[in-house]
Amino acid sequence: MATATAAAGLAATPAAAAPAAPAAPAVAQQAAQPGQTCTAADLGKRHPVIKTTEVSPTITHFTGWYVTEGTTGSQTVSTSTQTTISVAVGVNGNVQGSFAVEALGSVGASLGLSVQVNYTSTSTVSDSITWNFLQPGYYGLYKGTKKVTGTYGSLNCNRVQQGDGSYALKWVEGPDGGSYTTYSTIEEGAVRCEDDVPATSLMAKAQSLLDCGSATATAQHAAGPVPSAKATAARHTAESAAKATGSAESAPATAPGARAALTCGTDVxxxxxxxxxxxxxxxxxxxxxxxxxxxxxxxxxxxxxxxxxxxxxxxxxxxxxxxxxxxxxxxxxxxxxxxxxxxxxxxxxxxxxxxxxxxxxxxxxxxxxxxxxxxxxxxxxxxxxxxxxxxxxxxxxxxxxxxxxxxxxx
The missing domain is CATH 2.80.10.50 (Trefoil (Acidic Fibroblast Growth Factor, subunit A))
Incomplete structure (x- = not known):
């Protein structure tokens, strides 16, 4: 079942699909590999190596919506923001420079996904969804994406001692690294409480925000939006987590202090x-x-x-x-x-x-x-x-x- 359509016979495909944020094609392979030979000209260069990846279906926009007899057909519905995903690599808080672009391209290639490789955020996505409702019911309208997170290191050229005692220059994993966040194409859809959907899908995530089984879901309502306690709580939790993460990532590792007592070599x-x-x-x-x-x-x-x-x-x-x-x-x-x-x-x-x-x-x-x-x-x-x-x-x-x-x- 396609993520952007509800159960068969209940809703049709959107009348006007929302444009997805642009994503660059994934790179074919890393520019350097651990253990490969490098030269002295590579000593001042650096390439990313992806260490871990995690993909999480994430709802970015959501609203509960009643469709009553006489209100079926195409409707344009405004949703509210649930989760904001911002593309970031390392300490920047955004994406700067060719290293970050290469790192995110490597992530996309390793997962077979088209992911964002430049700084953007799901907050720039339109909150409205145009959907063709075929039958009355209580719907959750959503937009979502695959949030991709993980850690990276960097490959640097350095001397390596070989088994015979001699040295050679090779690409090795350097001591630096960090974390990254990006996301794939934005999808949209509609789902009801009674729809049978895959457990790990975006539709299931949206369905969990519908307060299924509550009086809200079963009561008779006029056509239009309905507040969702779960959606509101999820949004507040996500916003608080984003603020906490942002403040942690933006702080320098160590604040400058008084003049340090250095132990310096005698060579100049x-x-x-x-x-x-x-x-x-x-x-x-x-x-x-x-x-x-x-x-x-x-x-x-x-x-x-x-x-x-x-x-x-x-x-x-x-x-x-x-x-x-x-x-x-x-x-x-x-x-x-x-x-x-x-x-x-x-x-x-x-x-x-x-x-x-x-x-x-x-x-x-x-x-x-x-x-x-x-x-x-x-x-x-x-x-x-x-x-x-x-x-x-x-x-x-x-x-x-x-x-x-x-x-x-x-």
Whole structure:
């Protein structure tokens, strides 16, 4: 039985179907696979890997509606919002950047569903349903969709020690990840209490909102809407849960505090563009960002960096980047941390994941690295090679290889 039609003989298909929100076609396969070989040019890149998926039929709009003798035929009915589903990936609260689009495309491909891959919400869906009622009765009119949630990780290029003791560059699952939410095509339909419907279908979900068996369902009423206590309670519960989830996802992992006491290595580095003279230079003013600069006698150690509070997990380094000229640490600004192309800044050092970076390394003997912010998961790169060009963060890194840098000991 089709989801968008009621039991045979009771209702016809809609006179005018509501347009579904646009969904991009699912991608054919992931761009990278765990264990595949990568190159030094991939050190500054990132691809998603889908870890879990869950599909839940969800009613987004609903109303109870009486059809009496003489009121059958085509009617346009307004529904009320039951559940709002917003597309989101990670800490953003929406969808920004190519990584999120690739992740959601991978979800759709794995499930065989056409899902939303750009930021949207079911609150943008029209609440009216035009339906052709063939017989009198007590109906639940609904719109709904398949809500898709789950978790993801990211694949990064990093050195891996092989069985013979040698090293090779391979795509490995990085230490970062998060959760996602999306949904499939919006469907609409009508259902009665006495209809026999599949237990896990949208029709069954809508039927549960009809107060079947109550005096409301069996009493005689004039044609038109009827309030549903279950529908109202479900809506309030969903709205409260959405507010709680939204507030939790939008909060930074750690609020900046007083200057942290760092344990830094003795080695001092330039973080340079491989084979070229420009390297990372910290700003003099806090309002400025980290830029590509030449190293000269006038650099005042602003091109000198130390790795502090270093840890290593499965071959991936995690460190705070302390600048020898300013005494401040590299960071992503906390006002809107997951903005695509946000500039890399410096700030007073604090125990804050916005100031922590994963460092992916080439095989021993090479100083080439890729750099990823721990909190946002975005990779560091630059738009073009030029004096004064900002270092920025990119959700998928720089696919042309310009996100690969080199640690040069000085």
């Amino acid at each position: 580095y330039k973080i340079a563009v491989p084979g070229k003279p420009l390297s990372w230079g910290a700003p003099v003013l806090a309002s400025d960002g980290v830029r590509l600069r030449p190293s000269t006698i006038f650099s005042a150690n602003l091109d000198r960096w130390r790795l502090c509070n270093v840890t290593e997990n499965n071959g991936v380094l995690e460190a705070t980047l302390w600048n020898g000229g300013s005494g401040w640490c590299a960071t992503i600004a906390q006002q809107n941390p997951s903005t695509e192309r946000a500039a890399l800044m410096t700030a007073a050092c604090a125990e804050d994941d916005l100031q922590r970076f994963y460092i992916y390394r080439d095989v021993p003997g090479s100083g080439k690295i890729g750099v990823q912010n721990k909190y946002t998961g975005y990779m560091i790169g630059h738009d073009r090679y030029a004096d004064g060009e900002f270092l920025r963060q990119y959700s998928s890194g720089r696919q042309d290889g310009t996100g690969t840098y080199e640690l040069v000991k000085v």
